[in-house]
Amino acid sequence: MVFPEYRPRRMRQNENFRAMIRETRLAPEQLVYPLFVMPGKGKKEEVPSMPGVFRLSVDQLKQEAKDCLEVGVRSVILFGLPEKKDAVGSGAHAKNGIVQQAIKELKNTAPDIMVITDVCLCEYTDHGHCGCLAGKEVDNDATLELLAKTALSHAQAGADMVAPSDMMDGRVSEIRSTLDENDFHNVPIMSYAVKYASAFYGPFRDAADCAPQFGDRCSYQMDPANSREALREATLDVDEGADILMVKPAVAYLDIISRLRDEFDLPIAAYHVSGEYAMIKAAAARGWIDEQRVMAETLLSIRRAGADIILTYFAKDMARMLRG
Template sequence: MTQLHFQRHRRLRQSAGIRAMVKETYLHKEDLIYPIFIAEGENIKNEVASMPGVFQLSLDNLGAELDEVVALGIPAVILFGLPAEKDAVGSGAYHDHGIIQKATRLTKERHPELLVVADTCLCEYTDHGHCGVVEGEQILNDPSLNLLAQTAISQAQAGADIIAPSNMMDGFVTAIRAGLDEAGFAHIPIMSYAVKYASGYYGPFREAADGAPQFGDRKTYQMDSSNRLEAMREAASDVDEGADFLIVKPALAYLDIIRDVKNNFVLPVVAYNVSGEYAMVKAAAINGWIDEKAVVLETLLGMKRAGADLIITYHAKDAARWLEEK
């Protein structure tokens, strides 16, 4: 045995202290962004059946949720709205008194230091459930851009710290950037859903946000899951048009894309740990098949290792508690 030559990798794993000393990747509470679903009405706290622990909340129940988020040390929330009424052009998305505008004002009044990221899209507000203007069964790109810019301006006026457009229309970043700048919001950054795939992982979100398309699908504007080079073209366009952050969505099946985006662009990269990814872990944990804490923290750490600087995740509150324990 003394004549064998091999590396002693285990030397650096012999104790918790040594393992901590050589640890390469870290997950912090400051990396997390927590999604919240806000519904019109009063006394609403509806648990989403496919997302245990996630609720649709009315404004009168939002304050307690925000208090918990702040107490846990989570620095940012992303808000999604469930309007009382929908129409063909999603006017509730850009109304001064839309549900997200009201939720944003409440959030900034209660916790000025909590960063509000506003999801900027039309699908939750349109009666057809698509992310733009529809003619027949065609989703029109250019007429949708003005409405998206109006939405972003309205959200900024309400106090949103970051605009996060998720619609995947061509030119959406440049239209929103121009609109914000002209309205006096040149200082407001855009967290672009730069690389958003048409994914089967979105099912629970569509229940939570009541935003499923009423006809067809979103494959004419969201990306095909088989494409990798296209992701680089999409991200490059958003960088050129003025994006400040680049989101990759979903995360787990697209860790290679997160790494590609990180390697090719200098902007902060955001992984969206989506509803289906959350639901699978929750279901397995409820059935006792996995150690939820271990799996969640390993999963989020994997996203950081892949190159994500920030993570939008429904696990944020639990993860913050577990990180505090560590």
């Protein structure tokens, strides 16, 4: 296949040709829209560092779910902002906690939406770490029971899937056992299997009010320099019962998504995180880039790397674009 006998431009000459041989495609149902839920009524507060993203009171969720379904986005993931925080994040598993209320609201008013819940303690602890503490260190094993209680409370409230994001060793096994023991065999676990200690989380921590009050999360989230370790982390979660493996962040770790896709036959998810979103928004606001084209190219790159599912704040915008 050499020029002039082979001319690749033949198949690029118009959109009909390009569409016919397009290798990678995006669809609205592959997208998951994150929602931040706060106490109160009638509240909708834009996150300053994330234009177009809002903190919502529970009564505002029905309209958000309707908007998602209208453009073909079938799944949301919930993050909660509790009224009170304490050292052990007890609000995370409270029967009438903010996420538990949100789950019930969505399942009652928008039963066709898939409700995924983030399972972590950082939004609920007064110190901002993802587990309970022993001195200044996160106590891995003591945290496992709290995470399992949180996942169970979400399932009891009606969640369709739970997604542990804490990066504690052994948490998938603990959650799976607890769900099964309580007859929630059919609630899948989407594990944040490979979550890096990334600088791209800043706007999220503003949105969820969950920045650590001291130190950092490098002792439990992964070192950005490591890729082989990602395979070990994912293998552990597969062995413990994960149904879906997630990589977070997405764009800075396309190589990791690709490695997991080659290694495992489970569905792969990727979280296009707040910092990745905010950079596109900021550059577009200054007229430096075409927001829609960069959004589409970015999300397509995540799919091309091997992700089956993309969690993104662009979910509704991308779905609208895909629908023309």
